[in-house]
Every structure is written in C-alpha cells, then in structure tokens.
Amino acid sequence: MTAENQFINGRWQAGAGDSFKSIDPARNEVIWEAGSATEAQVNEAVMAAREAFVGWADMAFEDRLAICQKFASLLEQNKEHLAMVIARETGKPVWETRTEVGAMIGKVAISEKAYKERTGTVENPMPGAKAFIRHKPHGVVAVYGPYNFPGHLPNGHIVPSLLAGNTVVFKPSELTPMVAEETVKLWEKAGIPAGVLNLVQGEVATGKALSAHPQIDGLYFTGSSNTGHLLHKQFGGRPDKILALEMGGNNPLIVKDVSDIDAAVHNIVQSAFITSGQRCTCARRLFVPNNESGRKIIERLVEVTENILVDDYEADPQPFMGAMISAKAAAQMVDAQNALLQSGATSLVRMKQLDDKKGFVTPGIVDVTNVDDMPDEEHFGPLLKVYRYGDFDAAIAEANNTRYGLSAGILCDAESDYRYFFKRIRAGIVNWNKPITGASSAAPFGGIGASGNHRASAYYAADYCAYPVASVEAERSTLPESLAPGLKF
Ligand SMILES: NC(=O)C1=CN([C@@H]2O[C@H](COP(=O)(O)OP(=O)(O)OC[C@H]3O[C@@H](n4cnc5c(N)ncnc54)[C@H](O)[C@@H]3O)[C@@H](O)[C@H]2O)C=CC1
Ligand SMILES: O=C(O)CCC(=O)N[C@@H](CCC(=O)O)C(=O)O
Numbered sequence: 001m002t003a004e005n006q007f008i009n010g011r012w013q014a015g016a017g018d019s020f021k022s023i024d025p026a027r028n029e030v031i032w033e034a035g036s037a038t039e040a041q042v043n044e045a046v047m048a049a050r051e052a053f054v055g056w057a058d059m060a061f062e063d064r065l066a067i068c069q070k071f072a073s074l075l076e077q078n079k080e081h082l083a084m085v086i087a088r089e090t091g092k093p094v095w096e097t098r099t100e101v102g103a104m105i106g107k108v109a110i111s112e113k114a115y116k117e118r119t120g121t122v123e124n125p126m127p128g129a130k131a132f133i134r135h136k137p138h139g140v141v142a143v144y145g146p147y148n149f150p151g152h153l154p155n156g157h158i159v160p161s162l163l164a165g166n167t168v169v170f171k172p173s174e175l176t177p178m179v180a181e182e183t184v185k186l187w188e189k190a191g192i193p194a195g196v197l198n199l200v201q202g203e204v205a206t207g208k209a210l211s212a213h214p215q216i217d218g219l220y221f222t223g224s225s226n227t228g229h230l231l232h233k234q235f236g237g238r239p240d241k242i243l244a245l246e247m248g249g250n251n252p253l254i255v256k257d258v259s260d261i262d263a264a265v266h267n268i269v270q271s272a273f274i275t276s277g278q279r280c281t282c283a284r285r286l287f288v289p290n291n292e293s294g295r296k297i298i299e300r301l302v303e304v305t306e307n308i309l310v311d312d313y314e315a316d317p318q319p320f321m322g323a324m325i326s327a328k329a330a331a332q333m334v335d336a337q338n339a340l341l342q343s344g345a346t347s348l349v350r351m352k353q354l355d356d357k358k359g360f361v362t363p364g365i366v367d368v369t370n371v372d373d374m375p376d377e378e379h380f381g382p383l384l385k386v387y388r389y390g391d392f393d394a395a396i397a398e399a400n401n402t403r404y405g406l407s408a409g410i411l412c413d414a415e416s417d418y419r420y421f422f423k424r425i426r427a428g429i430v431n432w433n434k435p436i437t438g439a440s441s442a443a444p445f446g447g448i449g450a451s452g453n454h455r456a457s458a459y460y461a462a463d464y465c466a467y468p469v470a471s472v473e474a475e476r477s478t479l480p481e482s483l484a485p486g487l488k489f
Contacts, residue, residue: 005034005177005201006041007184009048010194016041020203022177025091025330025359026312026323032089032178036202042169042209045198049140049167050215052195057137057165064163065112070190071159072108075101082182086151087313089176091323091359092275094313103152103441104183110441111160114462119164129474135466137165138242139217142210146223147325148278148380150176151183156441156457157220157244158197164465166218167196171210173223174203175325218242220464222457225378225404225450232453244455244464246280246446248378249406252399253283253436254421255297256392256412263433264411265300268384269320270435271409273308273363276321277333277382280451281407281429281437284379287395290369290388298348298386305349305363323359324381330361333381337364340385344371351383376402392417396424406447409436428456 004012015035022032037045056064075082079101086097119135141161145154150173161168172180184199200206211219211231218241221228225247235243253271258264271283288294311319324330330353337351351364363382368374374385389395399408407429410421418432428447429439439445439458446456455464479489 003034005181006037006045007188007197007199008041008045009051009198010188013041015201017202017205020174020177022089022175023326024088025326026088028327028357032181034177034201036174037200037206037209039209042200042206042213045169045200046140046210046213046215048195049169049198052193053137053139053167056162056167056193056196059165061115061163061165064165067190067192068108068111068159068163071187071192072105074186074189075105078186079105082151082179082186085182086176086179087322089178090147090150090325091313093311093315093318093320093322095318096275096322097313100149100152104155107152107155107159107441110459111163111462114160114459115163118460118462119466119468126472128478129472132471132473134469134471135164136469137161137466139166140215141166141168141218141220141242141465142213142216143168143170144207144219144221144223145170145172145176145180147173147175148275148280150179153222153246154180155183156445156461157222160461160465161220162192162197164462166465167198169198169200169210169216171200171202171207174201174206177201216241218244218464220244220457220461222246224248228452229450242455242464242467243453244457244461245453246457247406247451248280248380249282249404249447249451250284250376250378250402251281251404251407251427251436252285252287252402252425253408254287254395254399254410254412255294256289256410256417257293257414258297258411259413261297261300264297265304267409267411267433267435268301269304269308271437272384273305273321273382274435274437276310276324276359276361277363278324278380279437280378281439283384283407283409283436285385285387285399287387287389287399290390294388302348302365305365308363310354310360310362321363321382324361326359327353327355327357329381330359331356333361333364333379333383336377336379336381337366337383340366340368340371343373345385348386376404378404392420396421400424400426403450404447405449406451407431407436407439409434428452
C-alpha cells in the first residue's frame, strides 16, 4: 500500500482526490489503495511537463537515450519483482508477466532504431544550399494505458515519446496503479529529470481532467474502443493536437484446408485464450469449413480447450490462463456467453466462473452459425465464437463484417488461399499459419476502422512522437545568377 502515489515534477505526493483500490483478482485481496489525482494535481503535472519540455528537447538524443537505456537495465535487474507485481495486479501467470517485462526491456533498443530510421535526419544537396528533413517533438503528451499489459503497452508510448524529446504525463488504468507506480520508480532511479515524466493516478475523472487540459499537445491512447471514440470526439476540430488511438477488435481467424490438425488447434488456442482472452489481438470469431475436416478441427479444439489449465499466477505447474482482471469482468464474460446461448448459439465448451469473488473463468466456445444479428462486439475474455461456413468467399465477407479491423488470420496449407485472403481481408495485422496474437514490437502495430486511427504504434510509434520539419539552408544569402522576370538589382 502506498500513500504517495502521484509523481509530479520529480516528487512523490499523495493524491488529494477520492481514494481507489487495486484488487488482486486471483486472491481477492486489496493490494494497493490511495487517493486519486485531482484536477489541480493533473494541472500541476501538465505544467511541470510544460516547464521541463524545452530542456529535455534540447538535450542531445544520446543523452535521452542513455536514460532510457538505464531504465532498461533497471528493468532487467528488477525483472522478477516487476513480473510479480504485474501478476498480482492482473492475475496473469508469472511465465507470462516475465515476457511482458522482457518486452518492456526490448522496447528501448527497438524505439532507438525506429527513431533513427523513421524520424532521423536526412540531408540532400541542392544548388547553393542543403535540404534537410528533421523531426521535432510535439511537446507535452498524455499517455493512457489499459490494464491487460499495464507495463508493456504504456511503455510502448512512453519510451518513443521520451526519445523524441517530448515530456509525458502518464495516466495508467485505474485497475493497475501498482504496476505504474513501480515502473515510474525505475524511471526515477534511471535519472529522469524532474517534470519530464509525470504520473497521475486515478479513475475516469482523472483521465477526463488530463485529456481536457489545454496544455497537452498530444494524447496517445491504448484502451477500449468506447473511450477512444469519446477522445476522438473531444479532439474533433483540434488539428493542433495529435491523437494516436489503439483500441479493440472483433478479430476473425479462418481455417481452410489444413493437414496438421493439432498445429492448427494450437494456433487457435494461442489466438483465442492467451491472457485469458484479454488481448486486443485475440481471435473472437473462428470460421471453420462445414465439412468433415472442419468437424475434426472442432472436435480436437473442444478436447484441448477442456484441458486448459486455469490457476493462480504462482501455481506450480504454471497454468496457461490466470485470472481475468476482476471477478466482475469474469462474471460479465459468463453473462455474454449466456446471452449468446439465449439468442440461439450452442455451447461447445461451457465457460464457468470458478469462484464468484475471483477472476477465474474457464475458456468457452459457442457455435453461433445459426444466430441472426450477431452483435459486433469485442468480448474481452476467453470466449470464442465459431461460424461453420460453406463457401470461402462468404467466410471472408463475414470476417470483414465488423466495424473493427485489428488482427486477422488464416490457417491453410495452400499459399494461394493465403494470398487470396490477404488481398480481401481488412485488418492491420494479417497472419498465415501463426497465432494472431503476439504481434512484434519491431513491426507497426494498429488497426483500422473502430480499432484505431491509422497511427500505428510499436515500430511506427516514432511517427506520431515527432513531426517532420523540412528546411532549405545556405550559410549566407546570395543573389541568384538569373533573376525572376520583372526584378532589377
Ligand atoms: N489496440 C490495442 O493496442 C489495445 C487495445 N486494448 C483495448 O483496451 C480495452 C481494455 O482496456 P481498459 O483499461 O478497459 O480501457 P479503458 O478504455 O476503460 O481505459 C483506458 C484508460 O482511459 C481512461 N479513461 C476511461 N474513460 C475515460 C474518459 N471518458 N476520458 C478520459 N480517459 C478515460 C481510463 O481511466 C484508463 O486510464 C479492451 O477493449 C482492449 O481491446 C487493450 C490493449 C491493447
Ligand atoms: O506494442 C508492441 O510493442 C507490439 C504489440 C503487442 O505487444 N501486441 C500484443 C499485445 C496485444 C494487446 O495490445 O492486447 C499482442 O499482439 O499480443
């Protein structure tokens, strides 16, 4: 537990607003409780970031990089501790939270490369001058993070923002304040100057105070489509502010002709149920051929799914799935399953909440082939909807029948089927014979439609963290050899 939970202008202070709690969803224990940042504290954080901006942007890139590298080495030293904090706050098994900390460490080198390759300096000769392309930071940026990767996903905005010379006000998910606090402590140890990175903790009111602050130059958001759309409306008519939105998905995975059923089923399970289905890239809709080979795949999928281990984050042996983020989220997922069953879906694997005070649910699969008017909704949990299809084109059309467009995939032996699918599917991530989760930080990451606003993050985060400046430069003014008509010198 902590009282001084806000990091503003290089100092920890207590949130003066309403108190809020973080609950370990696997053990139903309060593990963190503190006051939220008030509007005045949010203002203090933004103004500290404004004050710190010029000095930070003026620093040599190598000096900013050195602080980020120090942060990476502190993450390495504190890997086990942070992995355990993430596990306690999210319920994710520690084998998985260790990979999350690994991704946070890897982000620094990837962001350095991306900064240089995408937003570096280019010099072109021209007669009597030189032409330059350079990039400048926007100024003060707000970073909003979700709960499912409370370390890695905000880090994916924070590191490239800092490298580019922006100063940051970070508003983490109210469900994972402890991870944010522990992470920011490492930035402090790494020597981040006062005001360059500020942390404001709180619930929606804190988020609203930050997004509405007139002194932010940009907002980088990873979270739900609902909130992202609200922010988009709020930023309407404000071309002076940059908004990067990474939101949800209703992601399709199509199975066509595959010879290795177990390999296909493994890809389906990794796509649908990793992180208890709480990844924005998770497969929500599975399309299988309505024939004998489709039936075999479903049969094996059901068998493997029924045997998925769900357990505490520290259990030995380690489970594939830990608890969902909260008992409430788990109950909502079971309700979503029941609503589908009431509208005509049939259950292939019944999802159950294991304890109504905890976030554990078993994975569920429902066949929705005969359900009319399926809601185009992201069920952010381990609930997979199966569609049996007769015709490949119809399956692709249905896969595209969503307002989202984040990830999509096909499992098939024939490369021609993949090429055909690739040309027609609408999504920012399109995979072949691989899970549709686990996107690489070294590639652009983002979706289209209701999934994002064409400002992909990960490797392309460099693009929204700086704006390009074109310059034509000569050491002195010279008269041109030939003057424009009508001029006399
Ligand atoms: N595309 C992507 O990269 C990813 C998307 N997600 C999506 O995130 C969602 C889960 O994350 P959550 O934490 O529930 O998202 P959320 O949208 O509820 O919250 C995200 C952040 O926005 C703040 N917020 C909420 N309402 C606000 C408002 N009206 N004004 C300003 N700030 C506000 C919250 O306090 C939190 O800090 C899922 O839908 C998932 O698909 C999650 C991970 C990655
Ligand atoms: O942001 C990055 O560095 C790469 C993208 C990434 O980590 N994607 C993960 C997280 C999914 C999520 O955002 O929920 C994935 O695709 O599994």
